[in-house]
Amino acid sequence: MLEMFSYFCEDLKNIAMRPDLFQAPDYYLLDELLSDEHKMVRDAAREWVKREVSPIIEDYAQKAEFPKQIINGLAEIGAFGPYIPEEYGGAGLDQISYGLIMQEIERGDSGVRSTASVQSSLVMYPIWKYGNEEQRMKWLPKLASGEFIGCFGLTEPDHGSNPGGMTTNFKDKGDHYLLNGAKMWISNAPFADIAVVWAKDESGRIHGLVVERGMEGFTTPETHNKWSLRASATGELIFDNVKVPKENLLPNKSGLGAPLGCLDSARYGIAWGAIGAAMDCYDTALRYAKERIQFDKPIAGTQLQQKKLAEMITEITKAQLLTWRLGVLRNEGKATSAQISMAKRNNVDMAINIAREARQILGGMGITGEYSIMRHMMNLESVITYEGTHDIHLLITGMDVTGIPAFK
Numbered sequence: 497m498l499e500m501f502s503y504f505c506e507d508l509k510n511i512a513m514r515p516d517l518f519q520a521p522d523y524y525l526l527d528e529l530l531s532d533e534h535k536m537v538r539d540a541a542r543e544w545v546k547r548e549v550s551p552i553i554e555d556y557a558q559k560a561e562f563p564k565q566i567i568n569g570l571a572e573i574g575a576f577g578p579y580i581p582e583e584y585g586g587a588g589l590d591q592i593s594y595g596l597i598m599q600e601i602e603r604g605d606s607g608v609r610s611t612a613s614v615q616s617s618l619v620m621y622p623i624w625k626y627g628n629e630e631q632r633m634k635w636l637p638k639l640a641s642g643e644f645i646g647c648f649g650l651t652e653p654d655h656g657s658n659p660g661g662m663t664t665n666f667k668d669k670g671d672h673y674l675l676n677g678a679k680m681w682i683s684n685a686p687f688a689d690i691a692v693v694w695a696k697d698e699s700g701r702i703h704g705l706v707v708e709r710g711m712e713g714f715t716t717p718e719t720h721n722k723w724s725l726r727a728s729a730t731g732e733l734i735f736d737n738v739k740v741p742k743e744n745l746l747p748n749k750s751g752l753g754a755p756l757g758c759l760d761s762a763r764y765g766i767a768w769g770a771i772g773a774a775m776d777c778y779d780t781a782l783r784y785a786k787e788r789i790q791f792d793k794p795i796a797g798t799q800l801q802q803k804k805l806a807e808m809i810t811e812i813t814k815a816q817l818l819t820w821r822l823g824v825l826r827n828e829g830k831a832t833s834a835q836i837s838m839a840k841r842n843n844v845d846m847a848i849n850i851a852r853e854a855r856q857i858l859g860g861m862g863i864t865g866e867y868s869i870m871r872h873m874m875n876l877e878s879v880i881t882y883e884g885t886h887d888i889h890l891l892i893t894g895m896d897v898t899g900i901p902a903f904k
Contacts, residue, residue: 514866516550518542518603518779523813529820530592537593541573541600549604553727554865560722562611562729564687571642575601575612577620584624584632585640591826595768595819603772606875607728613769614683615639617761619646619692622704626746626754635690635706647716649679649693649707649733650755656681657888657903660752664695664735666705673745675705675738681882685731686718692746693733694755704746704754713738724878726871760836763883764826767819767839770879771812773872774847778808780867781854795857804853811846818842834896841889848876 520542527535548569556563570576578594580586587593594616602609620639623631638644655661664677675695685691691707691714707714713736722730749757782805785796795801822839825831851873855862863870880886888903895901 516546517783518546518550518776521775521778521809521812522816523809524817526816526820530596533589534592534596537574537578537589538596538600541575541597542603544569544573545600545604549601549608553605553608554868554871557605557607557727557871558865560720560726562607562687562727566608567642567645570601570608570612570615571640573597576615576642577624577636577640578616580616580620580624580636580640585637586620587640590823591764592820592823594765595823598765598769599772599775601772602769603776605727606769606773606872606879607725609765609769609772610683610725610728611645613762613765614648615646617765618648618758619690621761622648622692622746622754622758623706625757626704626749628747630743631706631746638689644689645684645687646690646692647682647684647688647733648755648758649682649691650759651679651681653678653680657885659694659755660702662694662696662702664693665697666695666703666740667698669739672742673705673740675707675735675740677735679733681719682716682731682733683725683728685716685733686729688716691716691733692758693735701750702752702754703750705740706744706746707733707735707738707740708744711738711740724874726874756833759883760833763836763840764822764831766879766883767815767822767836767843770840770843770847770876771815771819773876773879774808774812774815774843774850777847777851777854777869777872778805778812780869781805781808781857784858784861784867801857804857808850808853811850815843815846832896834892837884837889837892840883841886841893844876844880845886848873848880851876 548566552563574587575597577586578589578597582588598609601612620636623635639646650659652662666673666675689709693705693707694702695705696702715734716731719730785801786794788795818839822831822835851869855869855873858867891902
């Protein structure tokens with residue numbers, strides 16, 4: 497009986513871990529716009545995801561657990577601070593390479609990409625841009641190697657889309673700052689070694705502080721019972737009279753523009769990442785439609801399924817061209833915050849709609865863990881909300897074209 501049960505369990509395991517047969521769509525030959533370095537970086541990330549993420553991610557999503565064993569691999573493919581200069585441990589790559597890495601990681605799972613996005617754009621970026629040389633040398637190499645994992649504290653229980661209303665604050669106590677407050681919906685929080693925290697000084701000015709694991713009064717309770725980003729660790733940051741050394745304040749930028757500059761970098765990575773999720777859903781649905789026989793022919797031969805597939809590849813292609821152009825502008829230092837908002841909003845909306853349509857092509861099989869589509873769909877419900885909600889990005893574009901803010 498035990499032997500029969502072990503065979504049964506092995507069969508279940510084999511069903512749950514379908515081989516990763518992903519083939520990336522490139523309908524407008526976007527590869528011809530990429531350099532050899534871009535393609536090398538992307539292909540290395542793609543192979544790593546196929547080898548290290550795809551076989552395990554469904555199991556970890558079902559368990560609602562982040563697979564910490566992949567942290568070293570993320571570092572090796574340059575996912576932690578790819579655009580950070582090599583002198584600080586980064587890969588020294590351009591913005592298109594950064595985007596392509598995020599695309600490939602999110603093709604595997606949005607939660608894994610969230611971990612990389614936070615580490616790169618929300619932790620390493622502010623230390624690099626707003627920190628001094630001593631802070632850069634102290635933290636960036638360890639973050640780039642994956643020895644340290646960081647998180648970013650901006651959103652609060654009562655201040656999400658209005659971060660300027662934050663109540664987290666710090667007071668100057670002579671030889672240190674005394675930090676009080678709370679942050680919510682923080683990726684990586686439960687196991688982060690450091691947190692880049694945004695708080696108001698006694699005059700109400702927003703500054704960034706690096707809070708380190710082990711500081712008295714600093715706790716990071718985990719958020720449970722999520723239906724989305726289940727393979728990512730989410731938590732809170734609680735500060736109860738935390739003594740922060742004065743040398744941990746990021747000195748080179750303050751005000752709300754400082755954290756928003758980090759969000760620009762993260763949103764740019766998300767615009768690329770969402771394409772990865774969409775491509776995976778499209779590729780899965782296309783393959784399934786060609787193989788699934790109903791009424792004596794593949795369902796790919798029916799008009800309604802072809803409509804879905806044709807619209808999917810059209811929207812993916814438009815998104816690819818949008819982000820490639822945005823990457824060029826980022827490399828040239830010309831991309832605006834509003835342009836980044838447009839790409840984030842458009843591409844995540846595109847991806848979540850493709851996930852829903854792809855799920856329908858698979859019918860009942862689409863809701864099972866045997867395929868990635870339902871996991872992508874649930875993950876994208878978070879992606880369409882974080883780093884600026886779908887509606888907020890619409891209002892950013894609206895303000896940009898009219899010159900009139902309509903946030904309230």
